[in-house]
Amino acid sequence: MPHSARTARTARVLTRCALTTLLLAGGVPRLAAQDGPPVRLPQAAAGTAWNQSLALEARGDFTAAKQILIEAFGAAPATYDVAVRMAWLTLRQGHGADAVQLYRRARTLPGSLLEATTGLGLALTTLGYNLLDRGALGEARTAWTEALSFDASNEDALKGIALLGGPPGVSVEAWAAFVSATSASSKAQVYYAQLPIRLDHASAVRVAVRTVTSPTFVGKTGAFDAQSEVYGAIARDIGISTTELIGFAFSGAGRSNSGAALSTRIGGSIGVAATVSMIARTRANNLQVAPSVFAWLSPNVSISGGMRITSDSAFSAVSPMASVTLRNDRLTVDLAGHFGKEQWAFSAAGPTILSFLDRTTGGVTGTASWQATRAITAYGQLQLEQTAANGSFQSIGLGVRIAPR
Numbered sequence: 200m201p202h203s204a205r206t207a208r209t210a211r212v213l214t215r216c217a218l219t220t221l222l223l224a225g226g227v228p229r230l231a232a233q234d235g236p237p238v239r240l241p242q243a244a245a246g247t248a249w250n251q252s253l254a255l256e257a258r259g260d261f262t263a264a265k266q267i268l269i270e271a272f273g274a275a276p277a278t279y280d281v282a283v284r285m286a287w288l289t290l291r292q293g294h295g296a297d298a299v300q301l302y303r304r305a306r307t308l309p310g311s312l313l314e315a316t317t318g319l320g321l322a323l324t325t326l327g328y329n330l331l332d333r334g335a336l337g338e339a340r341t342a343w344t345e346a347l348s349f350d351a352s353n354e355d356a357l358k359g360i361a362l363l364g365g366p367p368g369v370s371v372e373a374w375a376a377f378v379s380a381t382s383a384s385s386k387a388q389v390y391y392a393q394l395p396i397r398l399d400h401a402s403a404v405r406v407a408v409r410t411v412t413s414p415t416f417v418g419k420t421g422a423f424d425a426q427s428e429v430y431g432a433i434a435r436d437i438g439i440s441t442t443e444l445i446g447f448a449f450s451g452a453g454r455s456n457s458g459a460a461l462s463t464r465i466g467g468s469i470g471v472a473a474t475v476s477m478i479a480r481t482r483a484n485n486l487q488v489a490p491s492v493f494a495w496l497s498p499n500v501s502i503s504g505g506m507r508i509t510s511d512s513a514f515s516a517v518s519p520m521a522s523v524t525l526r527n528d529r530l531t532v533d534l535a536g537h538f539g540k541e542q543w544a545f546s547a548a549g550p551t552i553l554s555f556l557d558r559t560t561g562g563v564t565g566t567a568s569w570q571a572t573r574a575i576t577a578y579g580q581l582q583l584e585q586t587a588a589n590g591s592f593q594s595i596g597l598g599v600r601i602a603p604r
Contacts, residue, residue: 248272252284261291279308283315290318295326295342320349324356334467336363337401337436344400357573358528361602365574367397368603374578376596378411380586387413389596391551397603401436407550411451426451430550440465445476445550454481462547468495472505476545478552483512485543491520499526507541514558516540529570536563540587558587576600 248271255264265288272281286301302319305311323346330339340363343356350356360366374391393407409428427450434443441464448457460476471492478485491505501524509516518539525532537544538561544553553559562584569577578598585591 249281252288256288256291261288264288265292275304277308279305279310279312279315282308283312283318286315286318286322290322290325293325293329295322295324295329298322299326299342316349320346320353320356323349324353324359327356327359331359331362332467334439334465334470335436336441338438339363340400340436361570361573364395364397364403365602367399370395370397370600370602372598372600374596374598376580376594378592378594380592381590385413385592387411389594391549391598393549403434405432405434406430409549409551424451428552432550439467439470443547445547447550447552449552456480458485458545460545460547460550466493469493472503474545474547476547478543478545480511480543485509485511487543487545489520500524507537507539507544509541509544511542513542514540531568533566534563535566537561559584560587561585574602576602 248267252264252267255261255267265285268276268281268285268288272278276282276285282301282305286298286305289301290298292298299319299322302315302322305315306319323342327339327342327346330336330342339359343359344366346353346356347360364370372391372393372395374389376389376391378387378389379385389409389411391407391409393405395403395405397403407428407430409426409430411424411426413425428447429449430445430447432443432445434441443462445460445462446457447459448455450456456478458476458478460474462472462474464470464472469492471490473488473490475489476487478487487507487509489505489507491503493501493503495501502522504519504521506520507518509518516539518537518541520535520537522533522535524534537559540558540560541553542558544559545551546553562582564580564582566578566580571577576599578596578600580594580596580598582594582596583591584593
């Protein structure tokens with residue numbers, strides 16, 4: 200991961216980015232009428248209610264189609280055919296949680312068929328997206344994992360798991376970047392590696408290292424300090440929130456520094472996020488608070504806005520921030536910018552620290568990610584920053600992530 204404190208990861212989940220997260224939005228799987236249970240007339244139906252329900256479903260009125268059956272057979276019918284049809288109509292309404300309960304019950308009734316198990320998998324998949332929309336990431340992962348236990352090729356459940364960083368296991372991520380600055384004609388190379396480890400449906404840890412090498416840095420001249428960084432973090436999904444605690448240390452120009460950060464996200468399609476970091480530097484401490492709000496306008500478009508408040512012995516400043524994310528099944532593009540002074544800007548998404556020696560006064564970052572396969576994602580990033588000394592620097596980086604299947 201290059202320099203940016205405003206990486207593409209804000210579009211994904213906070214644990215692995217944990218999201219920071221990130222946030223996510225999805226739509227419930229598309230269901231067609233032919234996906235439903237075979238039409239069978241139970242003996243007790245005597246035709247009327249059952250046939251009326253079929254006619255209402257054909258017109259797309261799933262609520263009325265289900266209500267007819269409830270009035271005729273009750274909310275908990277003892278007949279399998281009625282029970283599985285009520286579950287199907289509930290699923291067509293997009294009510295994942297209720298459909299899951301109805302399908303579970305249908306599977307216990309005499310005469311239960313494979314269709315009830317298939318329907319339960321579809322209902323769990325829909326429930327996962329319902330939970331994702333609310334921001335309950337751990338519960339969404341649990342629902343999709345169970346859905347895959349019934350059908351390992353369930354594409355909608357697999358996509359949901361991928362949105363949350365993949366199944367439990369160890370991922371590998373690596374970046375390389377080239378950075379140049381107009382001030383002092385400086386150049387640097389950046390190398391970054393990260394091991395995100397998903398422990399279970401709600402917990403994750405990660406470790407990361409980042410090295411900035413600058414052949415043009417001599418003494419105290421040049422725009423970039425040679426710097427080595429190491430990070431460790433643990434994240435937990437609780438209800439509609441994700442919280443991550445990050446510890447880090449870095450050294451450069453003969454100085455060693457350390458710090459800690461707490462990052463949290465609350466909400467799903469709409470919500471708030473905040474990162475608080477403290478960097479204990481050799482000469483002074485640096486405190487940063489970065490609150491933001493986000494909203495998914497559709498499953499493919501999100502926006503966010505916030506600010507970074509920086510306070511240390513050298514200066515205090517407020518830097519407004521904004522970003523937009525565009526995505527489809529494979530490609531995600533993030534555009535982010537800040538419009539005020541920042542120094543040593545910390546990003547939980549990386550995690551990274553902006554290791555530019557001068558203060559920045561504004562900048563934009565564009566990041567694209569391409570899911571080449573179910574396990575491999577490729578990244579590209581371009582960053583442009585303006586400095587307080589009326590100079591600028593540019594960064595271009597490439598990365599790859601390999602996740603467990």
